[in-house]
Amino acid sequence: MNRLSGYRSVWLVVILPLLTACSPADQPEAGFAGLGAQLEGRSEEGPDFLQPAPGDRVSLPRDLGPHPQHRFEWWYLTANLTTSEGVPLGLQWTQFRQALQPRSPEQAPPPADEWPLQSAWMANAAISYQGEHVFQEKLARGDIGHAGARAEPFQVWLDDWRIASLVAEGEDSDHERWALSVNTRDWHYDLELSPRRDPVKHGKKGFALKSETGQASMYFSYVDLAISGTVTIAGKTHRVAGEGWFDREWSSQFLQAEQEGWDWMALHLDSGDKLMVYRLRKQDGSSFRFGTWIPRRGKPRALRGDQLTFEVAGSRQTELAEVPVEWRVRVPLAEVDIRVEALPGNYWNRGVFPYWESPVRVWGSHQGRGYLELTGYGDTE
Amino acid sequence: MKLLPALLSHYRRHPLQLIALVVIVVLATGLWTGVWELTRQARHSMEQSEQAIASRYQVVRTDAQPVTVADFVGLRRQGLCVTPWLEVRRPAPEGQVIGVDILSMGCFQEQGEMASPPDLNQAPFVDIGEAVRIAGQGHDSRLRLLVASAGAAVPDAYRIRPVPGGLSTGELADSFLLNLDALCVLVLLITALLVRSVYNLGLVQRRSSLALLLRYGVPAGRLRLYLIGELAVLAMLAAVPGVMLGRFLSQAFAAGFGQAMGGLFDVSLYAGGNQWISYLLALLAVFLVVIWCALDALGLAFAKGQTSRPGARFYGMFAVVLILAGVTGTVLSQALWQVFVAVSLVLVGTGLLTPGVLSRLVDWLAVRGGSPLILWSRRELAVMLRRLALPAVALQLAVATVIAIQALVATFESTFLDWLEQRLQGDVYIEVPAGASLRPALDYLAEAPEVTAWHRVQRGVASLGGRRADLLALDPGSELLQAWAFIEAVPEPWSALAGGGVMVNEQLARRENLEPGDVLSFSIANASMRRPIVAVYADYGRPVDEILLPHSALPDIFTPTFSSLSVQIAQNDVPVLRQQLTERWQVKNLTLRDNDQVRQLARGVFEQTFSLTRAISVLTLILAGCALFLMGWVFFTARHWYYQLLQVWGLSRRELRWRLQLQATGLTLLVAIAALPPGIFLTWVLVARINPLAFGWSLPMAVYPLFWLEMLAICGAIGLAIAWLVQGTIKSRAPAPLAATHIEGAER
Incomplete structure (x- = not known):
């Protein structure tokens, strides 16, 4: 799904100190425009970033790996798990790459001992358990091995956090399994993930629009992952099992200036169907809506804005902002009319750019659970 | 009649x-702002650097190979919080840079190891x-991998070690900054004295016109209020360009000074920060001086002329008592603040005593003069010394300060160079890689035609009655050591060392009250030893105790923590x-x-550093000279x-x-001569009292x-300038009758 708007701010925070550290006298303005100008300036000097185009296709396993010609991309997992005691536990892991200059996949990266800075990486992870929400974030420079991604065998890492294929080379990759390991001082988790159905390509074979004027990203998801493993939090280790949703997305286009944030949700319905919807909010109150209906059987169907409604049904006051935590979502063509609500608690991911990421429950025409992500509600934008 | 125009008509x-x-x-505010800003920046930088250095532990490889980016990546991927730190030695004016990877530093904060990390967004x-x-x-560079916690578990192939200080002079920088602070306070006081004296002179000259206004029925309270208001407005108007001048001065000097400090002391100077504090402090200083002057306005404006000073003898006695008490206090004080108070007493006493003593001296000379003209001339000089007492004392203290600053700078410079020579024996310094055998290097050095002399240095730890001391082992026969200067030593100290003696650093000697001839008991690698002290050597900038032994005296089981070689080469063939x-x-x-490059670099940056102090002293002198010049001119003009x-x-x-020339230069030269004793006293206090109390070494x-x-x-030139200006005002025509107001209250 799309995190473009928010992460431009994330990267602003990440990149600005670097740029200013390199040239103390040259202080860009602290704003998106400042970052944009820097990046545009660079792209004018060298080759341009590759833009997603309507004819682009997703190719696997290649596209599980990095896209150095594109400006940014991410690998993103949300999981709705249950402990062996039957208590719900939400979990999230994300890793981002932001390029400062494009590079073709054939071109070798600069030597690591030059400490190049062609790209920067960020990983963050959170656990939501019994109303508590813990979060941590890490940063690294690319091309030296500190952080990176590889398509085959699949691996994405930063420090000792990593997700990696458990299928050895030459083994049958139809039964892909991944191991995800995240360690912090206070909590950690080790999970095994197995996709139960083929990846879903959003939009037109993976080309997913982000605005009426054609901004887009390449976007596909593993919408049904079987997950099991252990989660240690507050000094106690829990055996957990459940289902997860894994997104892969890359692009080179920032959102339009008037788009101020987005609301996104990925839902596992008890019927076995899956639903992903998002809307990009504009300052004038309008929004660009998009989604994918994934029936238990049959082909996924891309949803245009006029094929779904997506309305706030309730808010929660938090220390950073009033957050729309309850939603009414209707997809008439799939006879879906549901309420989606964040579980009780405070789910701000307070990293360099705070955003809301919470497990949700679903009721109405369908029951279920899933994840809700909201950006642009804090005062940081 | 309107009071304000009448009052201002004086000007x-x-x-x-x-x-x-x-x-x-303007000059005073500029000086305050500039000096305060520079010292504030230096102090701020020092604190920043200390924070940066405080938690500096590094991960090194057990195979003695330098760490690389691959080690960094390997350790990070094993979950260890390390960050790269690449020091690049680059000569001035650009200076040293430190390469950091901000992206990887998050875990340092997470582990609470850098609660307030250094500001990495700015030089260096x-x-x-x-x-x-x-x-x-x-340029030479060295990569280190700093680790967040000294107690972190590292893989077998690595160890955690403190980051060595290298050539960091540590306390030498602290000491320099402390002395600079002390001098800046002095500059501030002198400047306040000058402002007040100039204002006071003007006030005395207005006495007659103020008295006239009183006679016209202006209430005294109202007149005082107007005077204070006039003073406040004037001070504020002049303070603004003064602050701008100070800002300009500090910016002009900060670049060079910062680079020097950064290159030399691992201290980085940030031009940023909240400069408003400096401006506010300068304005506050102006405000305080205005209040001081206003007290003059309140008290003096309407007083009768002070033609005689019945308390002059009392003042003299009082001043002598102050000086004696101050000198005694300075010698006996055991705390820094006591020294500062005692020095203040001496300076106040000197200020009170000097004009009286000088004028009496000149009076005494006058009656022993030959012709009436000489008698008159000398009497006139004595009058001047009394009438210009305040600016003369200010000039005296300014000259004394300048003398002290110059001596301090020169002493620091030569001390530093001595220290540098001691540290940089030989042409080339070579770190023996950890775990490496010395043999191959020794074989090569013994045969190499380009090597003329060399010796080995071992460092380790000794125990002094359970207390840890650093151990330095050298070869006493090395010709590279013959240039060492000792604070105290027996004859032929190196032979005495080889013959069973031990040398100690100044810090240890001061702490334990040791001197050559005393016997020192210590143990190395659990082997107890007793050896007579044969020399005390200066070891600037390090707080720790150190003993020096010959290699031959070390027990067999001793393992050095660090080994190096100092090599002298015939031609510059370092590659x-x-x-x-x-x-x-x-x-x-x-x-x-x-070492030659280091020496040159160090000399260069030290010179740069001291240009700041020189600048402060020159500015002080200019200010004092200006004040004396202005007042002298006013005074001479009034008496022409x-x-x-x-x-x-x-x-x-x-x-x-x-x-005229004789009188003017006589005045300024007398003042300059009178500045010598307090100047020497200040120098002595700085090097022999403040430093040992603050740092344990002199x-x-x-x-x-x-x-x-x-x-x-x-000072003579200032006098000549006054005379040159005054003689221009003397006309050949007969003088007009003297107005009564001109002579009222004046000494003739």
Whole structure:
């Protein structure tokens, strides 16, 4: 799904100190425009970033790996798990790459001992358990091995956090399994993930629009992952099992200036169907809506804005902002009319750019659970 | 009649006084702002650097190979919080840069190890990629992997070690800054004295017109209020350009100073920060001086003329008591603040005593003079010394301060160079890689034609009655050591060392009250030893105790924590040496320092650093000179009636000019000579009292008579300038009758 708007701010925070550290006298303005100008300036000097185009296709396993010609991309997992005691536990892991200059996949990266800075990486992870929400974030420079991604065998890492294929080379990759390991001082988790159905390509074979004027990203998801493993939090280790949703997305286009944030949700319905919807909010109150209906059987169907409604049904006051935590979502063509609500608690991911990421429950025409992500509600934008 | 125009009409008639007051406030504010800002920046940088250095532990490889980006990545991927730190030694003016990777530093904060991390967004820090590029231009660089916690578990192939201080002079920088602070406070006081004296002189000159206004029925309270208001407005108006001047001065100096400090002391100077504090403090200082002056306005404005000072004798006695108490206090004080109080007493006493003593001396000379003209001339000089007491004392203290600053700077410089020589024995310093055998290197050094002399240095730990001391082991026979200067030593100290003695550093000698001849008990690697002390050596900038032994005295089981070689080479063939040793030790990155380059670099940056203190002293002198010049001019102009009278009585114009020159230069030279004792006293206090109390080691005391002559010449030049200006105002025509208001309250 799309995190473009928010992460431009994330990267602003990440990149600005670097740029200013390199040239103390040259202080860009602290704003998106400042970052944009820097990046545009660079792209004018060298080759341009590759833009997603309507004819682009997703190719696997290649596209599980990095896209150095594109400006940014991410690998993103949300999981709705249950402990062996039957208590719900939400979990999230994300890793981002932001390029400062494009590079073709054939071109070798600069030597690591030059400490190049062609790209920067960020990983963050959170656990939501019994109303508590813990979060941590890490940063690294690319091309030296500190952080990176590889398509085959699949691996994405930063420090000792990593997700990696458990299928050895030459083994049958139809039964892909991944191991995800995240360690912090206070909590950690080790999970095994197995996709139960083929990846879903959003939009037109993976080309997913982000605005009426054609901004887009390449976007596909593993919408049904079987997950099991252990989660240690507050000094106690829990055996957990459940289902997860894994997104892969890359692009080179920032959102339009008037788009101020987005609301996104990925839902596992008890019927076995899956639903992903998002809307990009504009300052004038309008929004660009998009989604994918994934029936238990049959082909996924891309949803245009006029094929779904997506309305706030309730808010929660938090220390950073009033957050729309309850939603009414209707997809008439799939006879879906549901309420989606964040579980009780405070789910701000307070990293360099705070955003809301919470497990949700679903009721109405369908029951279920899933994840809700909201950006642009804090005062940081 | 309106009071305000009447009051201000004084300045219309005497614009010089207005200009003098404005100029002095502008200069004073500028000086305060500039000096305060510079010392604040230096202090701030020092704190920042200490924070950066405080938690500096590094991960090193057990195989003695230098760490690389691959080690960094490997350790990070094993979950260890390390961050790269690439030091690139680059000569001034650009100076050292430190390459950091901000992206990887998050875990340091997470682990609470850098609660307030250094500001890495400014010099000398750059992105590590940029630092690599700079190093690629041919500068020495060294990569370290700093680790967040000294107690972190590291893989077997690595160890955690403290980051060595290298050439960091630590306390030498602290000491310098402390002394700079002390001098800045002095500058502030002198400047306040000057502002007040200029204002006071103007006030005395207005006494008659103020009395006139009182007689016209203006209430005294109202008059006082107007005077204070006038003063406040004037001070504020002059303070604004003063602050701007100070800002300009600090910015002009900060660049060079910052670079020097950064290159030399690992102290980085940030031009940023909240400069408003400096401006506010300067304004506060102006405000306080205005209040001081206002007290004069309240008290003096309507007082009767002080033609005689019945308490002069009392003042003299009081001053002598102050000086004696101050000197005693300075000698006996055991705390820094006590020294500062005692020094203040001495300076106040000197200020009170000097004009009286000088004028009495001149009076005494006058009655022993030959002709009436000489008698008059000397009496006139004595009058001047009394009338210009305040600016004269200010000039005296300013000259004393300048003398002290110069001596301090020169002493620091020579001390530092001595220290540098001691540390940089030989032409090349080579770090023996950890775990490497010395044999291959020794074989090479013994045979190499380009090597003329060399010796080995071992460092380790000794125990002094359970207390830890650093141990330095050298070869006493090495010719590279013969230049060492000792604070105290027996004859032939190196032979005595080889013959069973031990040397101790000054810090240890002071702490334990040791001197050559005393026997020191200590243990090394659990072997107890007792050896007589044969020398005490200076070891500036380090707080720790250290003992020095010959290699031969070390027990067999002793393992050095660190080994190095100092090598003297016939021609400058450092690359050959590096290549040979790298091959013999089979290491990739050998730490090898060309001492000559370091020496040159250090000298360069030290010179740059002291240009700041010189600048402060020159500014102080200019300010004091300006004040004396302005007041002297006002004073002489007020008295030129007498000179014209002399002319009418038959003195030739040339002879009159000569008399004037004698008097003006006599005044300034007397003041300059009077500045020598407090100047020497201040120098002594700085090097022999403040430093030992603050840091446990002293600087050698030195005086620089040639510089005194320079000071005398400058003061003489100020006198000549006054005379030159005054003689222009003396006309050949007969003088007009003297107005009563001119002589009221004046001494004739």
